[in-house]
Amino acid sequence: MSAAPLSFAEFYPRYLREHSKRGTRVLHFLGTTLFLTAFVLALVWQRFNLIPLGIVAAYGFAWIGHFFVERNRPATFQHPWYSLLGDFRLYFDLLRGRERF
Template sequence: MNFRSLEDFWAFYMNQHSKASTRRWHFAGTLFSILFFFCSLLFSWWFLLLVPFSGYGCAFYSHLFVERNFPETLRHPFWSLMCDFKMFGFMLTGNMDREIKRLGKRPVLQVF
């Protein structure tokens, strides 16, 4: 698929993250990546090795076992990373449900 803008990709990205559990796994991975990045600045550069493993590990797990789709970061690495931080921001501020409604998508209800 070819996307003309980040906004076009964002709508597709959110469709690939329809389950709340998938978004939570991404949030956790992004949060750990940020924490490990700051630990590398404050303590030791070795923490940098944990940045991609924590972020991508949580994301890939959620796509393979929760959402059951293919991680788009392999096809569109830059836009996926940008949208991951955008989703992280919406979740951090409590605006994710509003954004899902704006895009015209219904969140998939889950027990977990």
């Protein structure tokens, strides 16, 4: 992922290739679920210190997937915003059954 993609549409197929193993997808899904849970609870309980914990959980699980399952570098380092969008798109595609674990 060295060359900067021109659009998210060009980036996303690369993102999916770097998230091809089931274990990586499961860990990303778990991390994103923990982040979303922490975010909602922070809003409901007005305990905004939960948000950083959710971020740590999301990145922690995702990076474990990259380093130990997929054995690649997370796209976050080169394309942080596209990577974040990719995480959420994959998450909701997994929920809807458009992508498989």
